[in-house]
Amino acid sequence: MLRKKTFTGGVHPPEFKSEGEKKKVETCPAPKTAIIPVSQHIGAPAQPVVERGDTVKIGDVVAKAGGFVSAPVHATISGKVKKIEKRPHPLGQNVLSVIIENDQADEWNPDIQFDEQYEKQSTAEMIQRISAAGLAGMGGATFPTHVKVKPPDNKKIDTVILNGAECEPFLTADHRLMLEEPERVLKGLQLIMRILGAQTGLIGIENNKPDAVRVMKAKVNELGLPYKVTSLPVKYPQGAEKQLIKALKNRKVPAGGLPMDVGCVVQNVGTAAAVYDAIAYKKPLIERIVSVAGPAIKEPKNLLVRIGTPFAEVLECCGGPTEEMGKLIMGGPMMGLAQYTLDAPVIKGTSGLIAMKETQSFRPPETVCISCAHCVDVCPMGLVPKALGQFVKHERYNDAKSYHILDCIECGSCSYVCPAHINLVHLVKFGKLKVIEQQKKAG
């Protein structure tokens, strides 16, 4: 029987992709000074291994992984380490960062070269290369990739899913990557599948990118690979891991579980391309594609940006923000983080920089909930956001917990549709922290 490839709930925000999706990826000039935070991933921060005055080449490790769930960070320009100090970070706090002054020599670490034997490497070596390259999920969640490709022995992975949904408005980085470098993406998928011993490879792309679907399908055929490219209905959050698995594989990740519980691993298309680079070239993650867009950007572009480039320089490369800019978002407008300074740098998870006009930057004042139930209808996780919001407002965290507040994926669909302009997902995020705090206290 034909099953509609989708999930329940979700919203249809305007896409705003028409300008960006036609723009070829350009290279943003390397920064004069790169700011490389030691924490660009979920997990323990990396530990600096360079000192002030050291000379570094592109690809040199400047901070080593701080544990298993951690990732090293690398120099993304060649030059001198000027300082190691706390600097503004896109996540809002000041974070220890290695500051490198560019000597403009653009000198690469000599180890970064094509390895003709790369396909013959052992699984352990491949994982080692991914780990050494400091890969972290490039869709924005920045979970260290080497952890994801090494599930516990009792979890058998049969399916690897590449996430090309790119369901956030404005973002076009993954779209351009699939159009321009489908081979890198597919080879990355091939390697991930080999590491995991998975048989099925699926690529999910929202059907507002028919050209990407076409290009990827053609490339799959050309390379004679057994992968299936699926065009998915446009619906936010199609690119959320659990929703994507449901749509493509009709498997439901159990509540509180991970994709590996249903035999799946999901990787962003950008991460897959980076996996290929890491294994075939031993190339660390030093640059990424960033969609620069939004109504307050002079010229929207897709830029290949060195990690550590301050936002100000990235915006400058697109003609700069217009006078009207009131808000800069890292990531998409649905889940992205508003920035307080343009001094913060591009990190591994920076999928986009969206500049909004000042007039679009404020939420309208909150009014009373009229129980319209729109939030309940759109919640892709089957929660009752209205009730969660009320529980959190009244500090009833036990009730919030029994209403499954911890299962929220923070997609923001509820806040998006609320006619009373209640920022439900914000309340839920706050409530989650409180619930986790209480759980820790209780032991």
Place this chain on the structure above:
Amino acid sequence: MDKKLVVSSSPHILIKESTPKIMYTVTASLIPAGIGAVYFFGIRALWIMLIGIVSAVITEFVIAKMLKKPVTVTDGSAVLTGLLLSYNVSVQVPLWMPAVGAFFGIAVGKMVFGGLGYNPMNPALLGRAFLLASWPAKMTVFDKAVPQGGTVSGIDMMTSATPLNVYKSSHEILANSSQYSIEKVQQANEALGKLYDSIEGLFWGKIGGCIGETSAALLLLGAAFLMYKRYIGWKIPFFYIGTVAVLSWIFGAPDSYFGGNVLFALFSGGLILGAFYMATDMVTSPVTFRGRIYFGIGCGVITFIIRRYGGYPEGVSYSILLMNLVAPLLDRYTQPKIFGGRKKK
């Protein structure tokens, strides 16, 4: 750059919706039925509507001022309440009645609880229930509430003459036919026959009744628009009307099962108005998927029981008011199944 950037929590884009937009859209969707009412009943219907609206708005404004609460009377909910209340009275009621009803609905049904969003019951229906309980005789006079060119029943059996009234008394006679004279029984049979012949009239509105409930066609037009805008869902009206239809079919005939006239049951009285515009009131209906289904079924069962066995000819308003009170409980016990099933404790 010296300008400060705005920092706020995601999401950074919003759908273009607001409470006033919803309220005024629902109000607008009722306008066709209002125009229909003026056409059928004359200009007096318009005065009743205006009095209801003005009274509701003034009541909310004054009470908010008295309680020193923010005045949100412009959000359109009071306008909607006033209009819905006036749709629920006969065109023959004295002009002070819609004013009193709207006052009661807003004051006791809404402001006492803290205003919009906190009212447990539909304020318009509460206002109507108050009027019906206080001045039953005035509220049930419909003899002149006959549309131009329309017909009520063709026979002069009673003073109050909505189709449901005729239906109920005829039914009474037929069910206990041994106690009545043969002429009476014959009359009742004729009356029912005429009623069932007049279903087309019921649908288009050429039939007596409350101001807003006569023309099913015009109400459905507005409701279709609201559904398209997603301001009302399909579940409550579908299960409400569906339940009434099924029960009326099974138990609706006086002397046998499975012989009731379904179309008559659907298009007479306030069912269409109630199912699409009152039971779907966002504040007082459940928010969960299953909750809305049970809510609709509950409304349908109570409506049918009142119509068929109760003391009143019509049960729409009481059924919705009763179900309003259990809506929070329904929400509580019908939490949706979360994605991936429930966690094992």
